[in-house]
Amino acid sequence: MSRKAIFWILCTTGTLLAVAITAVWMFLGGDRGMLVIGKSTDGHHQIMTTCETCHAAPVFADAAAAERALNQTCRNCHEEELKAAGDSHSRKKFRGPRMAAYRERLDARRCTACHIEHRPEITRAGAVTVAMDFCAACHSEGDQDVRKVRSSHAGLTFNTCASGGCHNYHDNRALYEDFLVRRATQPRVAPLPVHSLSARYRTRQLPEKAALRRRDAIAPESALAEQAVLNQWATSGHAAGGVNCAGCHAPDAAQGAPRAEVEARWVDAPRMRVCEGCHKMEARTFSRGRHGMRGHPLIAPPRDPGRRLEVLGLGGILPEGIAAWLADPVPPTRMTVAESRLPMRADAANGTLNCGTCHRPHAVDIKRAAVQACASCHDDTHTRAYFESTHYGLWQAELAGEAPPGGGVSCATCHLVKIERRGKIMTNHNQNDNLRPNEKMIRSVCLDCHGLGFALDSLADTGLVARNFRGKPAVHVKSIEWAKRRAAAAEGNKGR
């Protein structure tokens, strides 16, 4: 055989082999990291464990179906928050024949019209992948031309709509005109600055009856011997709420089971699902935020090559060993500190995120969870500046009993907000719920202590945010003045 022939054979086999291997990655299983066309957004990078979480269309679906399926997956996770935000540009507003002309400019029925993944080059703030003057698509002509409809907007350019602290595309709950007008005269700081839900939470009454004491603990002798742990538990909310050792350490034992059974079913390090069993809402919200989104129920499971082959009518052609070797890498269910894209402390790199990361298992201490735990990993300017901020001073005062409950501002006050569900106050463990755009924080947090104008200005001043609000805002958002002026003018007109 000539050298040329050998060369050709090698090259052809090489090509076929490479394509075959890639096809196997694509259709059956295996790590597909090499196929990614671009870095994903900060919001999604940690769930890039299986492509099918977002690329949900069946193999060989046509482009339209694939895009529909993709957009459906966006809504699966984000629809709830959009609904809660009273989405100003909700999908349904753009359906129907009336909006056909607008859809041609920007098809706002599809999330992917503005948010495409894996396009780092054109990804702007808020994972927007169209130029930030996109408002011009619909609001620059005819009756919708804001520069004509609003005299205050006459000289404005469209790249300032969303960047100036005035408008958001989706969430304008704290930005709409009447809201601004009604809160136009609020002082910078309220006379009694207290975050009301936090205050109510901290002063809530726990049921006295069920409380357990040290002597009530039922556990194996070896566990009971750990006095410090026992003391911690006895003063914790768990004991006060009647949760005995077995509640977590022997979750499979029947309630009120005798010591023998508890001992038999004892688990030294309970899994996170034990916490989830009681703290359902906390676990649910946790899995929606960036701390816990890897545990989101809609993360696609790894593909099973055997089953995929069965679908193609080729079931059983792969020997077990090869099938196992081909299987997708088991996706991590917890985020690790090392994988974060934010500045983190080097000594925290090995940490993973679960309940125990912030909450000590026995001394369940919300004070630790509200500040210390955050700072044990996060190491950005905003976090570091917190410890020199007024907010931190207030938090220390609250801890010392010098400020009323809810008068302190911890990391959690703003980022793990208290919410009220059916009369019960709990912590929203989705710390991203009110994070971006930061005007989302105004209603859930800021307005309890601050005036709207001050809050708008402060949040629009990125330097001030980095300094964790030490100092005064150097930026002024004019929206309140403009809204007031327009309201006054309208009042005058109608009065005539």
Place this chain on the structure above:
Amino acid sequence: MMTFVEELLLLTSDENGELVPMQDDRYECAMAGAALMDLAFADRIDTDLQMLVVSDHTPTGDSMLDRILAKIAYRRQAVDTRRWIRDLSEDEALTIQESALDGLVERGILKHQEKKFPWTSRSQRYVMVDGKARNELSLRIENVLISGDIPDPRDIALISLLDACDILPDVFPGKWLERCHPRLEQLRKMDLIGREVAGAIADVDRTIILALRARSTRFRKLLLALSVMGALATAATLLSPRVPVPDRFGPTFFELLWFDGLWQQWSGYALLGLSGAGFMTATLRKWRPAARMGGSKWWRFTHVVIGICCALVLFVHTGFRMGENLNAALMLSYLVMLMFGALAGISINGASQLRRIGVSPKPLYFLMKLHVIALYPLPALLIIHILIVYMY
């Protein structure tokens, strides 16, 4: 006795029967010249001051030579040798080579081999039976060049032909050749052949030199310029920062070009088509029916132009974006392939220009090999690239 054409073919083949790498136009001119020399030694043609004419219409018995003889005789208007060299090198080089191959097979020097692998581009090939004949011939010519003996007139003619075509260094690589310059001069002056034949041979040689020079001043410069353009375009793609899309709500032209699925498909398939065409122009050149369609220089010209177009359409497709992961691998290997092609073009066509700027004028044929080798990962990467686009 072998014909000039056969000897030339044998000398320009290596021990496997493959042609030694050399510039195509030189080889083609040498083929045409050898055929004319065969006719001159057979006293069939004569050259006067301007024209090449048939002096004897008797067939030689060699079908190829007779065909050329008839062709010369048939032409109503007599034309000069230069024109014949041009026409024959462009139209007949391949048939001359084929008949020489057949002749060598008949003599038992070459062996005809049918194809063994359906996907190899050449349907048939010739291999040396034992290489003895070639070694003998090569030794004989070497001997003429080195020793001071009085050589055979045919050998002088063959050497002068190789020299005129400037393929002596390709056939006899090595430093010793440079020391043979005085001897070459001496050989040129030897008057051992009949005057008519000597005149014809000198005319052929002179004509070939002129023709080659003409080519190098026109076509070669064109190819060189195009190769430089290709190299620059490739370097630009490698080194330039990506062209940003305007930060203005569009859809702006660049945004459509580089981020819109439909436009990307158009430019992508255009690039695929162009690359395929580039590949075809390189391989079809060796395919006989296609080669007969035009001189090899047009195939080469087209190939180089397509290469430049590839670089341009690549810009249209990517805007100098290198991509990530597999896309980056595809981009890189595509650019490496283009770059080696362009560099080979510069090296092969720009010998004199390179000499002027003090770079070794020896054409670097291995660049052409690298150009081909860099091609091999492309089909796999391209298929994967297209699969990814449609899958996700």
Place this chain on the structure above:
Amino acid sequence: MRPGTRKLAGLVLGAAILMAAGVAAEGIPHRRVADMLYLVVSSDRAVYTRKVVQRLTRDKKIITASEHFEDDSALPLPAQMFRFGAELVTDKTEDFSYSLLSLHPINKKNGPGTNMERKGLEYVANNPGKNYYGEEKLGGRRYFTAVYPDYAVAEACVNCHNSHKDSPHADAKVGDVMGGVVIRIPLD
């Protein structure tokens, strides 16, 4: 109104509308289907206006109705209730759609958006008691479009429209044609 109640109202409305739309498939002319749909949507809103909003706000003074009903813990305005229903319908089907438009809208978005909308709204404003019917092409699809006059049925409508800062007019009276209900049914 509690969110649950709103949902229920939407569902009842949606069901009634879907039933009406189902009839179109049986071969009833588009115009009659549009007329029937108009009757359903306008009646529902009239009932909401009189039996819920007017009764609970003006008469019983139990609750207010407000544009920002969620922030104000108030009832949605009848026009909002109507629009929410219309949005829900477009979200569920492409078989028909409807909207409440005006030549003098409070929200500019509800002004005439197509030539036919403008023509229809002008026609029903100038020809009391008459409806407008036509065909138009939007987004590559042909539609049967019907425009029905929308009257100011209650004091509350007029008051709000006259006093709202975004309203272009301040002199509307009960019984005036304030705008029109536009119903569209795709023809192909």
